[in-house]
Amino acid sequence: MSIEVLLFIIFNGLLYGMFLFMLSSGLTLIFGMMGILNFAHASFFMIGAYLGYQISLYSNFWIAIFFAPIIVGYMGAMVEKYGLRNIHKYGHIAELLFTFGLFYIIEELVQMIWGKTPVSYKVPELLNFPLIQISGMDYPAYSIFRLVLSILIFLAIYRVLSKTKTGLIIKASLTNPEIVAALGHNVPRVFSNVFGFGCGLAGLAGVMAGNVIGTEPSMALLLGPIVFVVVVTGGLGSIKGALVASLIIGMMQTAAVSLELNLNNAFQYLGFNVDVNSILNHFTSITISQLSPIVPYLLLIIILIARPRGLFGKRDV
Amino acid sequence: MYSLKKNYKLILYFFLIFTLLFLPFLFTSSFALTLFCKMGVLIIFSVAYNMLLGQTGLLSFGHAIYFGLAGYASIHFLSGINNNYFPSLPIFILPFIGAFIGLALGFVIGYLSTKRVGTAFAMISLGFCELVTALTLIFVVFFNGEDGIQADRVTGNNYFGLTYGPQNEVYYLILFWCIFSVLIMYLLTRTPFGRMCNAVRDNQQRAEFVGYDVRKIRWMAFSLSAMFAGAAGSLHAINYEHIGFESVSLAQSGMVLFMAYIGGVGNFLGPILGAISLTYLDTMLSDMTEAWVLYFGIIFVIVIAYAPQGLAGLILMHDPIIRNKPSLLKKLAIPYVFFGISILLLVVGFTSLIELIHSLKSNHSVLKVYWIEISNQNFLIWIMFILLTILGILACKRSYTQTKTVWDEVIEDIKLGFIK
Structure with missing residues (x-):
């Protein structure tokens, strides 16, 4: 493997990984704190993308990137306050089912408002020029902007959680909600705010990524399960874990996509050939890049069975 | 008489299989x-x-x-x-x-x-x-x-x-x-x-x-x-x-x-009920409206929030009343009728609104809701259905409390019957 391919994998993996981090860091907090595995998290991401498109139609991208996450976050907080809080008494499975229903509802509503076909959400003109070139590929300034912004957001969350009083209360509510409530903090409100904040982060990821990966009603379904992979792999409530897991998954998938190797190559290396017309060839000719969609799910299953607390988690899922 | 009462379920099932045949x-x-x-x-x-x-x-x-x-x-x-x-x-x-x-x-x-x-x-x-x-x-x-x-x-x-x-x-x-x-x-x-x-x-x-x-x-x-x-x-x-x-x-x-889940997971018959009703709705609604998945999602969420035992649970809730004091069912009839009417109002208003919004995406300005042709260009129609939806929500809230009061009374009555 040449150094250029390696560089390509590392840089693209970094871009994709940081995108995954933005998408799933909110859910890590929500899941770690409330035990709610929000199935509709990727739906909030989708709403963010569509709102980003709609607002930038009326004004510009910079206003969209500021306001759309706030609106999405507010929606998330409302869902927690009027929906999930009432269902809490039926247990986590009911909450999971509620968000599963919400996922369907949001997808249908988005289709109803913006149609079934992708909308033309464009990268802002200001940043739409090639900035750097790595192994023959041009990277527009916009991807660098996304990368920098997501790193900044990681640093900000990490700092808030580890250095401020707010972070202390959040972390305490994560492990011991009753005692935090006894100390006079409004724990349900903390929950609501964290839920809203998490959804807002997903919304921000949507505004930033919708114009790159395409804004369409099926984007939530495509990305939803991958969010769970990141959350589970990283560990409950661990923002550091989410970052590491995102980067690992990002690198693994980019690496898998760019490897056009299959079992036939391995057999050839060992000195015998598979007949092109045999049934066996149908299996041995499948390349690693074709198998790349299954990589995250395989990781999800293995982690949950072998190490349910993930990389940095302190307790099991 | 006794054996008939004991075997009525069996007879019912034979009758059911006979009908199915x-x-x-x-x-x-x-x-x-x-x-x-x-x-x-x-x-x-x-x-x-x-x-x-x-x-x-x-x-x-x-x-x-x-x-x-x-x-x-x-x-x-x-x-x-x-x-x-x-x-x-x-x-x-x-x-x-x-x-x-x-x-x-x-x-x-x-x-x-x-x-x-x-x-x-x-x-x-x-x-x-x-x-x-x-x-x-x-x-x-x-x-x-x-x-x-x-x-x-x-x-x-x-x-x-x-x-x-x-x-x-x-x-x-x-x-x-x-x-x-x-x-x-x-x-x-x-x-x-x-x-x-x-x-x-x-x-x-x-x-x-x-x-x-x-x-x-x-x-x-x-x-x-x-x-x-x-x-x-x-x-x-x-x-x-x-x-x-x-x-x-x-x-x-x-x-x-x-x-x-909608049929009711707590009872063996629940999923059967759910499969029959949802398949029927699926087939009927997918012809009439494009938003049927949305309606499914909403029904599902409502069932989770308000009737976690599903349709079967709602029906079987009445089992103790039927077994102990069937006459009390009469007391429930009136609130149920009102509750039913309020739900109907809400459903008609809400679904019509959804269909109106949906029709904006298509090129047709005239659409058919509940066998009536309406135009989505008419401002009054929109107002009417928005009002109907709000009215439905209010009526549902009110009749829900009323039904619940009567229900609690009835259950209390049955409990008293046991104590005596």
């Missing part, structure tokens, strides 16, 4: 028959699913794997008969093969996933679902990608003179399998194994203290549930003579989850 003569249209066939398949599937969700307390997002993969296998066997590889294989026993495949898959995947419970189990099942869906698109030789596979069911030897050409022969095949497997699943709930499933669901630690290996019980329940799902998938493949990747996907798993 004559259904193709009552509803002769091919539309109705297709609908019945679909219902039969989904009844098996959702009762099998409820073995896991309702009886063992395991939420699976990947139960379509066993349904779909058994369907794929059955289609391959069917085309094997078509191509004279095994011409004497009767189509009648294909569901056995499907069930075996479901069992084998459930045995392996169940071994891995029943190590965990609750959310972690649900996530593992989701992971497997996505994995298998991705694989169906990768292994083209077996699954034929997005097109799926077709085969002809009018083939091979005609045992008992059955060709499975006419839809009503397929109906009887599905009916037989439906009654057979639902009966077995019902009997399973009455065995010690079925009871232990409930115990594992309700209190894992106590079940462990009794001396049972809870994981083994979950594993067994998982495998058996997958087995019946496999039989259903096989019938699905015979019924449509086609199977595609969507039948292993999350959408199919979600559908069976909706059916079982």
Whole structure:
């Protein structure tokens, strides 16, 4: 493997990984704190993308990137306050089912408002020029902007959680909600705010990524399960874990996509050939890049069975 | 008299089976028959699913794997008969093969996933679902990608003179399998194994203290549930003579989850009720409106929030009243009528609004809601339906409180009857 391919994998993996981090860091907090595995998290991401498109139609991208996450976050907080809080008494499975229903509802509503076909959400003109070139590929300034912004957001969350009083209360509510409530903090409100904040982060990821990966009603379904992979792999409530897991998954998938190797190559290396017309060839000719969609799910299953607390988690899922 | 009272359930079931046998003569249209066939398949599937969700307390997002993969296998066997590889294989026993495949898959995947419970189990099942869906698109030789596979069911030897050409022969095949497997699943709930499933669901630690290996019980329940799902998938493949990747996907798993949950997971009959009503709604609504998935989602969320025991739970709630003091039902009648009217108001208002919004996306300005043609250009129409929706919400809130008060009174009355 040449150094250029390696560089390509590392840089693209970094871009994709940081995108995954933005998408799933909110859910890590929500899941770690409330035990709610929000199935509709990727739906909030989708709403963010569509709102980003709609607002930038009326004004510009910079206003969209500021306001759309706030609106999405507010929606998330409302869902927690009027929906999930009432269902809490039926247990986590009911909450999971509620968000599963919400996922369907949001997808249908988005289709109803913006149609079934992708909308033309464009990268802002200001940043739409090639900035750097790595192994023959041009990277527009916009991807660098996304990368920098997501790193900044990681640093900000990490700092808030580890250095401020707010972070202390959040972390305490994560492990011991009753005692935090006894100390006079409004724990349900903390929950609501964290839920809203998490959804807002997903919304921000949507505004930033919708114009790159395409804004369409099926984007939530495509990305939803991958969010769970990141959350589970990283560990409950661990923002550091989410970052590491995102980067690992990002690198693994980019690496898998760019490897056009299959079992036939391995057999050839060992000195015998598979007949092109045999049934066996149908299996041995499948390349690693074709198998790349299954990589995250395989990781999800293995982690949950072998190490349910993930990389940095302190307790099991 | 006593024996009649004791056996009334049995008589009821015989009557039911008798009706089902004559259904193709009552509803002769091919539309109705297709609908019945679909219902039969989904009844098996959702009762099998409820073995896991309702009886063992395991939420699976990947139960379509066993349904779909058994369907794929059955289609391959069917085309094997078509191509004279095994011409004497009767189509009648294909569901056995499907069930075996479901069992084998459930045995392996169940071994891995029943190590965990609750959310972690649900996530593992989701992971497997996505994995298998991705694989169906990768292994083209077996699954034929997005097109799926077709085969002809009018083939091979005609045992008992059955060709499975006419839809009503397929109906009887599905009916037989439906009654057979639902009966077995019902009997399973009455065995010690079925009871232990409930115990594992309700209190894992106590079940462990009794001396049972809870994981083994979950594993067994998982495998058996997958087995019946496999039989259903096989019938699905015979019924449509086609199977595609969507039948292993999350959408199919979600559908069976909706059916079982809306019908009611707490009762054995719940999923049957759910499968019948949702299949009917699915078929009727998908012709009339584009937003039917939205309505499904909303019904599902409302059931979770307000009626976690589902439709069956709502009906069975009245069981103590009927058994102890049926006269009290009269007291409930009036609030129920009002509640029903308020729900109707809300439904009419809300669905019309949704349809109006939907029509904005299409080029037609005139649309039909509830047999009335309206124009989405008319401002007054919008106001009218918005008002109707608000009125419906208010009426629902009010009549809900009223109904609840009367309900509490009635229950209190019955409790007093016990004390006396």
